Amino acid sequence: AQSVTQLDSQVPVFEEAPxxxxxxxSSSVSVYLFWYVQYPNQGLQLLLKYLSGSTLVKGINxxxxxxxxxxxxxxxxxxxxxxxxxAEYFCAAYNQGGxxxxxxxxxxxxxx
Amino acid sequence: SQTIHxxxxxxxxxxxxxxxxxxxxxxxxxxxxxxxxxxxxRGLQLLFYSVGIGQISSEVPQNxxxxxxxxxxxxxxxxxxxxxxxxxxxxxxxxxxxxxTQYFGPGTRLLVL
Numbered sequence: 001a002q003s004v005t006q007l008d009s010q011v012p013v014f015e016e017a018p019x020x021x022x023x024x025x026s027s028s029v030s031v032y033l034f035w036y037v038q039y040p041n042q043g044l045q046l047l048l049k050y051l052s053g054s055t056l057v058k059g060i061n062x063x064x065x066x067x068x069x070x071x072x073x074x075x076x077x078x079x080x081x082x083x084x085x086x087a088e089y090f091c092a093a094y095n096q097g098g099x100x101x102x103x104x105x106x107x108x109x110x111x112x
Numbered sequence: 113s114q115t116i117h118x119x120x121x122x123x124x125x126x127x128x129x130x131x132x133x134x135x136x137x138x139x140x141x142x143x144x145x146x147x148x149x150x151x152x153x154r155g156l157q158l159l160f161y162s163v164g165i166g167q168i169s170s171e172v173p174q175n176x177x178x179x180x181x182x183x184x185x186x187x188x189x190x191x192x193x194x195x196x197x198x199x200x201x202x203x204x205x206x207x208x209x210x211x212x213t214q215y216f217g218p219g220t221r222l223l224v225l
Binding site (some may be wrong): 032034036041042043044045046049051090094098099100102103104105 | 118154155156158161202204211212213214215216217218219221
């Protein structure tokens with residue numbers, strides 16, 4: 001079955017430290033990949049997406065992600081996090097059937 | 113620019129009561145529309161999607177239904193709510209020519225007691 005796996009359910013980090021949120025997808029899933037952010041009691045906001053071209057994708061709020069086809073990964077990174085980055089982050093992949101397959105989410109907690 | 117609205121923002125309903133959640137999109141035509149449910153501590157589950165007026169596809173069997181009476185209006189309904197229907201309901205839309213990218217509304221928090 002097609003799947004997206006987020007390897008960490010919770011990631012605690014101190015303010016101004018770098019962070020990486022890991023995401024792997026099954027090779028049968030189409031290589032359209034996305035990261036969304038969800039702040040408490042809000043909808044999902046698109047952070048960035050990979051459709052084709054450069055494997056390093058830059059998004060909003062200083063986030064970036066790298067598509068790695070050989071490792072079937074699409075990890076999200078930020079060099080220096082802020083308290084305001086505290087949120088849940090979802091990785092997703094678009095499959096041939098026209099649906100978004102979501103990972104279970106990673107809760108990023110930034111501490112002062 | 114495009115915007116998506118959902119209402120109500122929060123709803124508390126007794127078991128067995130009916131439900132109607134509404135989603136509208138502005139600034140685009142003939143979008144794909146989606147209903148998702150997000151249960152506490154879990155990921156997103158696709159419930160329904162629609163590619164046009166009156167065209168509804170159901171992803172999971174349940175006591176919920178969806179309708180699309182107008183191009184940019186998507187409604188989620190139930191005749192009798194169950195406790196298990198509690199959750200956060202998200203509507204999303206996508207452009208017809210770039211269906212892979214979905215944009216989400218602010219959500220409706222439903223608590224069934």
